[in-house]
Amino acid sequence: MISETLQRARDFEAQYVPKVPESGRPAFHVTGGIGWINDPNGFSRYKGEYHLFYQYHPYSTLWGPMHWGHVKTRDFIRWERLPVALAPDSPADPDGCFSGSALELPDGRQLLLYTGVRRVRQEDGALLEYQAQCVAIGDGADYEKYPGNPVISAGDVPQGNSVLDFRDPKIWEEDGTYFAVVGNRTGDGSGAVLLYRSADALRWEFVTALDASKNEYGRMWECPDFFPLDGKQVLLVSPQEMTPRGLEFHAGYGTACLLGSYDKASYRFTRETVQAVDYGIDFYAPQTLESYDGRRIMIAWMQNWTTASSQPAGVYCFGEMTLPRELSVRDGRLVQNPVRELESYRTDRVSYEGVELSDGEMELPGVQGRILDLTLTIRPGAGGYRRFAVKLAAGGEHFTSVRYRPEAGTVRVDRSRCGFPYDIVHVREFQVRPRGGELKIRAVLDRYSAELFFNDGEQAATFILYTDTQASGIRFSAEGSVVLDVEKYDIKIR
Numbered sequence: 001m002i003s004e005t006l007q008r009a010r011d012f013e014a015q016y017v018p019k020v021p022e023s024g025r026p027a028f029h030v031t032g033g034i035g036w037i038n039d040p041n042g043f044s045r046y047k048g049e050y051h052l053f054y055q056y057h058p059y060s061t062l063w064g065p066m067h068w069g070h071v072k073t074r075d076f077i078r079w080e081r082l083p084v085a086l087a088p089d090s091p092a093d094p095d096g097c098f099s100g101s102a103l104e105l106p107d108g109r110q111l112l113l114y115t116g117v118r119r120v121r122q123e124d125g126a127l128l129e130y131q132a133q134c135v136a137i138g139d140g141a142d143y144e145k146y147p148g149n150p151v152i153s154a155g156d157v158p159q160g161n162s163v164l165d166f167r168d169p170k171i172w173e174e175d176g177t178y179f180a181v182v183g184n185r186t187g188d189g190s191g192a193v194l195l196y197r198s199a200d201a202l203r204w205e206f207v208t209a210l211d212a213s214k215n216e217y218g219r220m221w222e223c224p225d226f227f228p229l230d231g232k233q234v235l236l237v238s239p240q241e242m243t244p245r246g247l248e249f250h251a252g253y254g255t256a257c258l259l260g261s262y263d264k265a266s267y268r269f270t271r272e273t274v275q276a277v278d279y280g281i282d283f284y285a286p287q288t289l290e291s292y293d294g295r296r297i298m299i300a301w302m303q304n305w306t307t308a309s310s311q312p313a314g315v316y317c318f319g320e321m322t323l324p325r326e327l328s329v330r331d332g333r334l335v336q337n338p339v340r341e342l343e344s345y346r347t348d349r350v351s352y353e354g355v356e357l358s359d360g361e362m363e364l365p366g367v368q369g370r371i372l373d374l375t376l377t378i379r380p381g382a383g384g385y386r387r388f389a390v391k392l393a394a395g396g397e398h399f400t401s402v403r404y405r406p407e408a409g410t411v412r413v414d415r416s417r418c419g420f421p422y423d424i425v426h427v428r429e430f431q432v433r434p435r436g437g438e439l440k441i442r443a444v445l446d447r448y449s450a451e452l453f454f455n456d457g458e459q460a461a462t463f464i465l466y467t468d469t470q471a472s473g474i475r476f477s478a479e480g481s482v483v484l485d486v487e488k489y490d491i492k493i494r
């Protein structure tokens with residue numbers, strides 16, 4: 001049975017999505033049908049394809065009562081839009097279907113595990129938001145909410161932890177048992193990740209707290225994910241209210257990769273290192289799946305809560321997902337690269353080798369565009385260099401610059417001249433690790449975004465570009481002498 005609330009969202013989409021012009025969306029990144037999106041949800045395998053849901057408010061480009069939008073793909077690049085999957089329409093989720101995850105059940109049905117939100121007016125007039133985990137089961141298009149919802153609720157939270165901040169379950173199955181990690185807050189007010197276990201994905205029991213912030217890495221930990229990778233165990237969290245740490249973490253909303261080991265018999269996670277997942281501005285709430293051929297693939301919301309309320313005029317679809325990225329661990333660090341499927345959409349290769357650039361700015365014939373895959377290899381020329389910069393989406397007085405100072409080993413991305421008329425966060429600076437004096441930058445552009453990958457994915461930095469698509473220039477500059485290799489492909493979605 002489709003509720004009135006869900007039917008209304010589907011009707012709204014049917015009426016207005018066809019009116020969104022093609023130029024109002026990126027070419028190969030996921031957006032909502034129309035309106036607002038945030039976190040990726042339920043990124044998972046189902047019947048030979050990959051499904052992706054997302055936090056969705058179709059009725060405006062601002063966050064509102066959360067629905068789940070829905071798309072699917074075979075290759076992570078071309079996506080097919082499906083009807084809105086969930087709406088806030090049941091007693092367990094009247095005020096929102098918050099983030100969660102999905103999997104294929106042994107009987108071929110698809111299970112969604114998500115956070116149901118209920119606002120309750122208190123005696124003193126305050127409105128508190130209670131969060132608990134709920135199930136919906138369906139066939140890949142239509143879902144029935146489980147009548148016994150919520151399936152993990154306040155009574156399943158350890159004594160002293162928050163029953164208000166308790167959300168974003170990520171489910172997986174292992175040897176016939178279901179597990180889920182859920183974000184929570186401990187008595188000290190800061191983030192934690194709780195592990196639950198179930199035989200049927202409906203009746204859950206608390207197992208342990210896998211890790212906690214202890215006010216070191218932000219407060220609430222949102223959207224946890226937990227998986228093995230290359231002999232290590234990865235715990236991804238998106239902390240709110242981070243305090244800056246050198247150039248690794250900035251203030252506000254961040255994403256952290258806690259890398260360690262996991263003893264399955266005792267359910268003990270031992271954290272060894274902590275690093276940022278992405279060093280840009282627009283990256284939050286990542287979620288992963290294991291592909292049919294065994295790759296761990298991550299996708300994230302390509303926005304940030306701090307800046308999301310400043311929106312450009314004339315937008316139909318606010319918020320988009322990052323490119324899905326293949327993860328691995330190299331030299332004790334999380335490595336990420338665009339899914340290899342992108343390579344089959346590359347066309348019009350233009351390449352230059354050993355271009356010498358000394359104290360000036362230049363463009364290279366054939367190297368421009370806003371839907372492309374560009375790789376630069378930067379080496380010192382005779383006498384070395386103090387600064388190298390590339391300007392992307394350049395046109396008129398607009399550009400976004402990526403500049404590198406070899407002496408400090410820092411990259412600074414600055415989009416304050418990108419044409420956006422609001423003074424939101426526009427600059428990020430971070431440390432990179434050039435190898436043998438060489439820095440490699442891969443930039444994937446798709447109309448309104450730039451995703452940068454340094455040194456074969458050792459670091460990534462993601463930015464939304466608020467720049468008119470007419471601005472498609474790419475300009476290189478140096479202080480000192482640089483030798484540059486350039487390889488550019490256009491991306492064409494056929």
Ligand code: FRU
Pocket residue numbers: 038039055066098099115167168222223284285
């Ligand atoms: C993260 C988040 C989640 C929550 C959702 C609500 O961006 O705050 O914790 O489930 O967004 O839309």
